[in-house]
Amino acid sequence: MTTTEPATTAAELLRARYGADRLPAGESWSAAISAILQHRSIRSYQGTPLPEGALELLVAAAQSASTSSNLQAWSVVAVETPARRGRLAQLAGDQAHIRQAPLFLVWLADLSRLARAAEARGMPHAALDYTEMFLLAAVDAALAAQNAAVAAESLGMGVVYIGGMRNRPEDVAAELGLPPGAFAVFGMCVGYPVEDSAAAIKPRLPQAAVLHRERYDTAAEPAALEEYGRAMDAFYAEQQMRVRGDWVEHSARRVAGPETLSGRDTLRASLGRLGFPLK
Ligand SMILES: Cc1cc2nc3c(=O)[nH]c(=O)nc-3n(C[C@H](O)[C@H](O)[C@H](O)COP(=O)(O)O)c2cc1C
16 A cells, blocks of 8 residues: 555555554444544645535534433534634644634533523532533533544545644633633544645554453553554654654653643643633
C-alpha cells in the first residue's frame, strides 16, 4: 500500500491501524467496521458547505448513542458564521482548521436542561451538583459526538475534535451564551477534506498494551511500547514528518506538568464558576 492508494480491504485497514501485520483479518467484518477503521483527523478543509439537512442527520446519529439513564445530558452548538468560528479558533490556541471548516460543533456536557425541567415541576435537583453528574454528562457528550463523527465520515466528510475548547472555558461559555450547568467538553470541525491533503491512518498501540483479559496485566506492555515506537517512526517517515522522540517521550512530555495543559490546569475552578460545584 502506498500513500496514494488508500487502504480499503480488511487486511489493509488493520495493517494501517497498527502499522504492521499484527492483527490478522478474521471472519468477522462489516461496512461499519470498515468505516470506523478508516478514521483519520482532518485539518484541511474545502470551503464547500454541507448539504441541506446534513447537520440534522449528524445530530440524529448523535442522539442515537446510548445515554446514561436516558438523561440525554448533552447538547451541541452548531457554529457556522465565520466571525464566531474565528473567535472560537482564537480561544482554542489559534487553530486554523476551525476557521476553515464550514461547520464547527461544540459538544456540551449539559446539566442545565435537567435543572430547568425539574424546577419547572417544582422538584429538587441537588444531585446535579455532584462530580458523578458532571462525569455522566461528559461521557454522554463524548458518545454522542463520536456517533456524529462516524456519521459524518460515512458521508465523505472529515472531522477533527478540538480539546482546545477547554483552554479558556469561561470565554467559550460567554461566546456561546451557555447557561450555568453547561460546559463545552470539546469542539469538532466538520467539512469536506481537501483531497490532496488526505491524512493517513495513524497507527495505534498494539492491542497487548490496551486489551487485558480477565485481569489487568502489564507484562506485555514494555515490548508493546517498543513495537509502537517503531511503527510510529515508520509512519512519520512515510508522512515525511520530523517528530522529536518516540511516542513514550512525546506522551511523557505532554503530561510532564501543569504547564503542558494549555491553561487547563485551572479547569476545576472554572467549572465551579460555570455551575458545576463537583461535590
Ligand atoms: C477529545 C479530543 C480532543 C482533541 N483536540 C484536538 C485539538 O485541539 N486540535 C487538533 O488538531 N486535534 C485534536 N484532537 C485530535 C487528536 O490529535 C487525534 O485524534 C489523534 O492524534 C489521533 O489521530 P487520528 O484522529 O488522525 O487517528 C483531539 C482528539 C480528541 C479525541
